[in-house]
Amino acid sequence: MILNHNLIMKEFLINISKELKSLSLSLNKTSILINKPWTLVDDENEIQKLIFKKNKDLVLSKNGVVQMGRWDYFPEAKSILIDRKYDTILCNEVFIDNGILILKIDGTNDTYFTLSNENYIPDLNPVRYLKELKSKKLNIKEFLLKDNNVLEVHLSKNQNKPSVGDKVVIQGVKTVDGLFKILESDKYLEIRRNTFSHIFVGKKYNDINSQEFQIIQRSDNDFQLRDYVFKNDRISKDDEIILSQTKKIILHNGIIVRVKWKLFNLWWI
Structure with a gap:
């Protein structure tokens, strides 16, 4: 029932959860959880739906086939207990907001999964949602580079485009000095000491x-x-x-x- 993300996805969830930590809510406010259309896409690329009821019933549905389970929340541990009849798992909060739940199986380092609220994420794409949330809330502008890496410019407050001195990282880590070509563009970004320096344009001459x-x-x-x-x-x-x-x-x-x-x-x- 639970989607065990691959290594790349796990690293993405770990990194973005740390970056968005200050924005995370808690399931302590169970109104976030109750009677919402929470879904996940499993390893077979099939949609599974979980509806947490106020009376602690849990409706689990896959391909229209419904099973009934139970759930409970333990605020002292920031953990949710999910009884799926055939097994019971304890999951720790990693990142919570009205659109997405990132949870980790208690006692593990790599068993993560995400639940998407269909009302907020109709395409059930948690990666897109999290990237957009990060860009909006942390005022980050992303550039896809020629080598398919993603360069992030942490924009100055109240700015919507890079300015000299803005912090820059590639794939979440510090970068080296140099020019970085934006994919499918004639534009280049100059980076100095992990900060934005200038936008260049490529011109051909003979x-x-x-x-x-x-x-x-x-x-x-x-x-x-x-x-x-x-x-x-x-x-x-x-x-x-x-x-x-x-x-x-x-x-x-x-x-x-x-x-x-x-x-x-x-x-x-």
């Missing part, structure tokens, strides 16, 4: 020999000093790129450090 390269630049209009240069999807090293008969750029570790112009047959900074 050198004097018609060889294509890309500049990851701060401005939509034109490149400038300290912009990044990529060749063949890799950052360039020390180099100079001649753009025309009169203009070239000088790179150090893939960053534009000089722009030179040719006047009277001499190159000038």
